Amino acid sequence: SYTAYRLLTACSSVALLPLIWLHHRFRGENFRRFHQRMGNYPQSDVRQLQGRPRIWIHAVSVGEVGVAAAVAKALRKKHPKCAIILSTIREQALSRAHEVMGDTARCFFAPLDLFGPTRKALGTIRPDILVLLETEIWPNWIVGARRGGARVAIVNGRISPRSIRRYHKVRSLMHYTLSHVDAFSMISQDDAERIRSIGAPIDRIRVNGNAKFDSPDPLADETIKEWATRLYGLAEGVQVLVAGSTRNPEEQVVLDAFIKIRARYPDTVLIIAPRHIERAELVSQWVKSCGLSYQLRSALDAVKAPRKASVVILDTIGELSATYSVASIVFCGGSLVPKGGQNILEPAMWGKPILYGPSMEDFADARRLIQAAGGGVTIETADQMAAISMQWLQYPRKAAAAGLAARLAILPHRGAAEKHAEVISSLL
Numbered sequence: 234s235y236t237a238y239r240l241l242t243a244c245s246s247v248a249l250l251p252l253i254w255l256h257h258r259f260r261g262e263n264f265r266r267f268h269q270r271m272g273n274y275p276q277s278d279v280r281q282l283q284g285r286p287r288i289w290i291h292a293v294s295v296g297e298v299g300v301a302a303a304v305a306k307a308l309r310k311k312h313p314k315c316a317i318i319l320s321t322i323r324e325q326a327l328s329r330a331h332e333v334m335g336d337t338a339r340c341f342f343a344p345l346d347l348f349g350p351t352r353k354a355l356g357t358i359r360p361d362i363l364v365l366l367e368t369e370i371w372p373n374w375i376v377g378a379r380r381g382g383a384r385v386a387i388v389n390g391r392i393s394p395r396s397i398r399r400y401h402k403v404r405s406l407m408h409y410t411l412s413h414v415d416a417f418s419m420i421s422q423d424d425a426e427r428i429r430s431i432g433a434p435i436d437r438i439r440v441n442g443n444a445k446f447d448s449p450d451p452l453a454d455e456t457i458k459e460w461a462t463r464l465y466g467l468a469e470g471v472q473v474l475v476a477g478s479t480r481n482p483e484e485q486v487v488l489d490a491f492i493k494i495r496a497r498y499p500d501t502v503l504i505i506a507p508r509h510i511e512r513a514e515l516v517s518q519w520v521k522s523c524g525l526s527y528q529l530r531s532a533l534d535a536v537k538a539p540r541k542a543s544v545v546i547l548d549t550i551g552e553l554s555a556t557y558s559v560a561s562i563v564f565c566g567g568s569l570v571p572k573g574g575q576n577i578l579e580p581a582m583w584g585k586p587i588l589y590g591p592s593m594e595d596f597a598d599a600r601r602l603i604q605a606a607g608g609g610v611t612i613e614t615a616d617q618m619a620a621i622s623m624q625w626l627q628y629p630r631k632a633a634a635a636g637l638a639a640r641l642a643i644l645p646h647r648g649a650a651e652k653h654a655e656v657i658s659s660l661l
Contacts, residue, residue, distance in 0.1 A: 240346055245488045246347045266324065268340035272353030278339050279357055284316040286661050289383075290368060291343055291361035295329045295551065296445060296576050297366045300389050300650070302333045303447040304364070307654035309337070312661070325550045326509075332551065346371040355381050362398050362660055367391045367590060370400075372410040378411035384660040388653040390419040392427035392593050392656055393519045393573055400431045408432030415659040418656040420649075421598055431505045439656060442649030443598060451554060452583070458558040465502065466540035472501045472561040472626050476550050477553050478508040478575035479566035485588075486569055488523050489615035490622065495543065498626050502540075504556055506547035508566060508575065512549035520544050557583045561632065562622050564588045566660050567595075569613070577603060586625055586635035588612050602646065608639025 265656055288308060288596040292301040294299045298321065300538035303651065305317050319330050320343035330340040331607070344350035347523045357484060361380040366372070378385050392400070400407050411417075411431065413482050417438045419425040425438050474494065476487045484505055491503045505524075513529060516586050526542035533540055547556060557563060567573060568590030578585050587609040593600040603609040612618045625632035 234403070234408045235372060235376065238390060238406055242296060242347050242373060243349075246349070248540075260570050266342050267508055269320070270349035272344040272357070274354065274357050276592045278341070282316050282358070284314045285461050286312060286361040287318070288312075288317045288362050288364060288657070289318040289320065289358055290364040290366065292330070292366045293322055293326065293369060295326050296324050297321075297389075298333060298446050300366055301330070303444050303634075304337060304366075304388065304648035304653050304657070305334070307651045308657060311658045318360065320554065329551050339555055344374070346373045348373055348377075350586075351377045355383070362386065362657060364388055364657055368393070368396060370407065370410060372406060375410050375439075376413050376546065381413075382452055384415045385413060386418065386657050386660060387414055387428075388416075388418040388441075388656060390428060390647070391421075391424050391595070392431075394427075395571070395573060396592060397427045397431070400558040404431055415660050416656050417624045418653045423597075427586050441656065442646060442651035442657065443577065444650040444653055446599075446643055446647045447650040448578065448582065450582060451579075457555050462554050462558045463535040464540075465504070465545060465556075465558055467502065468537065472498060473504060473559050474501060474562050474564065474622060475504045475506070475556055475560040475580075476564045477506045477557065479505060479516075479564075480570050481512065481573055482565050483569045484519055486518060486615045486618065487564060488525070490618035491544075492523060492525075493615070493619035494622055494626070497623055501626070502543060502545070504545045504547060504560075506553045506556065510548045513546050516546055520546070554579045557585060560585050560586065560624055561629075562586055564618065568592050571598075574600070577609065577612065578643060581608060581639040584633075584636040584640040586632045587639055588618055588621060599643070602642040605640045606638040606642035608637075608642055609633050617638070621626065 271629050272469055290301045293296045294558055301319055317338035318337045319334055319340045321327050322343050327340060344354040355377050360383045363383050365387050366389050368391055375385055411433045417428055417433050418441045420443045422440050427438050428434055494501050505516060507513055517527055525544050527541055527544040527546055528542040530545055530547045532538055535625060555582045563585045565575050565577045565587060567575040573595035574593035577587055577596050591611055610621050
């Protein structure tokens with residue numbers, strides 16, 4: 234099955250690579266990404282890779298970059314002279330990687346899982362260990378790394394109920410690929426069972442929790458809330474609903490609820506952060522069709538262009554967590570549609586009461602903790618969102634207690650990054 238996969242990817246690359254090149258050209262994208270995804274890394278950056286062991290961590294999303302930073306920090310305590318390489322596949326995530334890692338890591342785009350690009354990238358980086366976060370199972374990359382002498386680990390491992398069905402369809406390929414992985418450090422027992430069911434050797438699996446709990450405590454930096462308060466022009470006592478990482482058509486549900494909320498609380502402000510910022514224009518059209526005024530975050534300036542509209546659309550990268558600081562209530566998107574939900578840990582750490590839809594499979598452990606503590610509520614309709622929001626707005630002490638409960642539910646579960654780092658260290 235792996236031979237067939239390798240042959241298929243080799244043949245498809247002949248047709249795909251010109252299309253990928255044209256995609257970059259016509260969209261005006263940075264060709265740096267194209268070259269690096271082909272496994273071509275700048276020699277000036279490669280020469281700066283100094284120290285051993287050389288640890289390559291791969292993270293896809295902005296959220297996973299935060300996990301990578303936490304794991305890297307724990308690794309440096311154990312191996313002060315190690316060299317960290319952090320790769321991702323998205324521009325937003327790479328920008329975030331440079332921001333959080335600074336000079337402590339070299340940050341690149343990951344190669345496509347084709348034989349040529351992965352072989353070239355591995356030959357250039359020459360990692361001692363390849364660390365893949367969450368659900369990154371790439372056969373050519375994993376097998377190539379192991380055959381090249383590197384150890385391979387999947388950490389903060391997560392296999393969702395949605396993805397397990399796809400993996401079972403190619404179980405023989407998964408079994409062969411996972412046999413080349415030296416350690417699986419999974420988030421939960423359910424994740425451990427799922428990865429075992431697609432071929433991971435049971436004696437290499439450990440359950441060590443979710444390192445997303447280990448993000449820096451935002452309440453330690455008072456300047457964050459001060460910055461957001463000035464940026465969004467919020468007078469004392471103004472109530473704010475933040476809808477984070479929303480997907481189509483969740484914004485329409487949020488807007489329906491917001492109209493109902495404003496009928497009773499007319500000064501309430503809504504901040505919508507689409508999961509993909511290129512949808513900001515579409516969302517703005519929906520806001521306009523509802524008869525609401527809006528401004529884009531990118532057009533705001535605390536002095537020159539202050540907020541005056543009732544709705545702000547967050548069309549910038551890396552500012553959602555800071556925006557949560559001024560929320561009275563948070564709705565976490567990707568949950569009213571079957572997408573598995575988005576990160577509810579960030580608003581929980583800010584001590585905010587949280588609403589979310591029924592699809593929270595990707596954050597099931599955090600949801601269980603937060604909801605059991607009374608810090609979050611599942612909603613399915615705009616009417617439910619409006620009703621619960623208005624209860625919290627009417628009784629702010631109740632809302633504050635719910636937010637505190639969400640935070641306190643999370644705090645005892647921090648420390649997974651250290652455990653994942655220990656698994657990685659044991660392979661070196």
